[in-house]
Amino acid sequence: MSTRWQLRLILMSLVAVVGSGPTASIGRAQCSHGGGFGARFSQGLIAQQMLQQQQMLQQMQLIRRVQQQQLLQTAKRDRQMRELAKEGPKALKSALKDPNPEMRLIAALAVGKYGPALADDLIERLTDDNASVRQAARRSLVALSTQREGKPKQGSGVDFGPAPGANQVAQRFSARKWRSYFTPQSKQIANIKNLVLPQAAAPAPRRIDPVAPLSADEDAARLGKELVRSSADRREAVLEKLRDRKGVVYTQALAAAIPELTDEAKAAAREALAERMTRMTAATLSGKLREDDAEVRRAAALACAMKEMGTHIPELISLLEDSDAAVPPAARAALKSLTSQDFGAVTSRDRDGQARVASAWKAWWQKQGGQ
Numbered sequence: 001m002s003t004r005w006q007l008r009l010i011l012m013s014l015v016a017v018v019g020s021g022p023t024a025s026i027g028r029a030q031c032s033h034g035g036g037f038g039a040r041f042s043q044g045l046i047a048q049q050m051l052q053q054q055q056m057l058q059q060m061q062l063i064r065r066v067q068q069q070q071l072l073q074t075a076k077r078d079r080q081m082r083e084l085a086k087e088g089p090k091a092l093k094s095a096l097k098d099p100n101p102e103m104r105l106i107a108a109l110a111v112g113k114y115g116p117a118l119a120d121d122l123i124e125r126l127t128d129d130n131a132s133v134r135q136a137a138r139r140s141l142v143a144l145s146t147q148r149e150g151k152p153k154q155g156s157g158v159d160f161g162p163a164p165g166a167n168q169v170a171q172r173f174s175a176r177k178w179r180s181y182f183t184p185q186s187k188q189i190a191n192i193k194n195l196v197l198p199q200a201a202a203p204a205p206r207r208i209d210p211v212a213p214l215s216a217d218e219d220a221a222r223l224g225k226e227l228v229r230s231s232a233d234r235r236e237a238v239l240e241k242l243r244d245r246k247g248v249v250y251t252q253a254l255a256a257a258i259p260e261l262t263d264e265a266k267a268a269a270r271e272a273l274a275e276r277m278t279r280m281t282a283a284t285l286s287g288k289l290r291e292d293d294a295e296v297r298r299a300a301a302l303a304c305a306m307k308e309m310g311t312h313i314p315e316l317i318s319l320l321e322d323s324d325a326a327v328p329p330a331a332r333a334a335l336k337s338l339t340s341q342d343f344g345a346v347t348s349r350d351r352d353g354q355a356r357v358a359s360a361w362k363a364w365w366q367k368q369g370g371q
Contacts, residue, residue: 080106080110081106081109081110082110084106084107084110085110085111089118092107092110092111092118092121093118093121095107095110096108096111096118096121096122096124096125101128101129101130101132101133104125104128104130104133105130105132105133105136108122108125108133108136108137108139108140109136109139109140111140111144112139112140112141112142112143112144119141119144119178119182120179120182122137122140122141122144123137123141123175123178123179123182124175125137126138126141126162126171126174126175126178127168127171127172127175131164134162134164134171135164138159138161138162138174141160141178141182142157142158142159143157144157144182145157145158145159145181145182158181160174160177160178160181161174161177162174162175165340166337167305167333167336167337169271169274169302169305169306169333170305170306170337172271173274173275173278173306176275219249219253220249220250220252220253220256221253221256222253223242223249223250223253223257224252224253224254224256224257224260225257226238226253227239227242227253227254227257227261227269228257228260228261232265235265235268236268239268239269239272240272242254242272242276243272243273243275243276244276250276251273251276251277251296254269254272254273254276254295255273255293255295255296255299257269258270258273258295259295270295270298270299273295273296273299274298274299274302274303274306275303275306276299277299277300277302277303278303278306278307280303282309282311282312285300285303285304285307285309285312286312286315288300288303289301289304289312289315289316289319290315294322294324294326294327295326297319297322297324297327298324298326298327298330299330301316301319301327301330301331301333301334302330302333302334304316304334304338305333305334305337305338308338309338310338310339313335313338313339313365314365316331316334316335316338317331317335317358317361317362317365318358319331320332320335320346320354320357320358320361321351321354321355321358322348323348324348325347325348325349327348328346328347328348328354329345329346329347331346332345332346332357335361341361341364343357343360343361343364344356344357344360345357346358
């Protein structure tokens with residue numbers, strides 16, 4: 001049990017003792033004395049009063065001991081953070097990847113409070129296996145967002161999460177938003193300059209025969225093939241283009257490419273498609289949940305969870321009975337994230353099991369009044 005909950009329980013006990021303790025006991029003793037209940041009963045009340053007072057003293061002593069332990073722990077952690085920060089960026093980077101979660105937590109806090117702005121290394125901790133480490137990294141990133149070139153800047157910082165109970169998809173989504181925020185403007189400008197070719201003599205004009213424009217389907221197929229054929233080094237840039245650019249053709253391209261990809265490339269494309277859909281309106285997302293393409297339905301379900309959009313819960317429940325193997329698990333994950341409920345795993349290979357789980361979700365939803 002955490003120290004914070006110990007304090008709460010102790011304080012609740014104190015309130016109970018005070019509410020029915022010395023004052024009430026004294027009143028009963030006085031009534032006993034004046035009303036003729038007998039000396040033995042009065043002595044019992046006095047003994048009870050003394051016992052309650054003793055319990056109160058013991059509990060107050062326990063509170064003081066807990067507070068002292070907290071102060072000592074805080075002072076120890078603060079000292080460790082200062083010592084680690086003095087060792088420099090290399091030591092901090094190493095500590096952020098330490099097998100011990102307590103060391104990773106201290107390093108994450110040290111970066112935000114004492115150390116240099118190692119934003120990229122902190123962002124990696126947003127998907128840490130330990131929830132405390134994730135939140136420490138988040139706190140430090142918020143602190144770093146209030147600075148510019150090591151100095152305080154006007155206005156409050158930003159906070160892109162992840163929330164304490166966020167699932168892995170939401171954690172990665174937050175990490176991507178933080179990474180985009182901390183990309184230095186100077187680096188962006190440098191990248192643009194690198195794309196500019198050296199000036200040279202203008203070539204002689206040549207005739208270019210007009211080419212019929214590609215249809216939307218042809219354009220989507222071309223973009224999808226570009227992703228499938230891209231090397232590992234270039235894949236991230238292609239994914240970024242398909243994820244961020246406006247136009248339904250980019251959604252179609254991602255969905256078309258996913259079945260042709262494998263392993264990490266497939267997972268990255270699926271994540272990009274889900275993130276792309278987080279920018280869609282509720283009405284558009286509702287349509288995507290009923291799309292013919294299974295990859296689109298899957299991504300739309302995860303986008304509902306990432307946007308914390310509970311208005312689509314009935315549609316997500318329907319997707320639990322989807323015939324495609326990838327869709328029901330995504331719908332279940334979204335429902336768990338949105339409601340903190342779970343009625344079992346679902347797989348398209350077990351149609352009866354799908355029906356039972358979906359029926360349990362429908363019954364639960366009806367009890368909520370469809371709210």
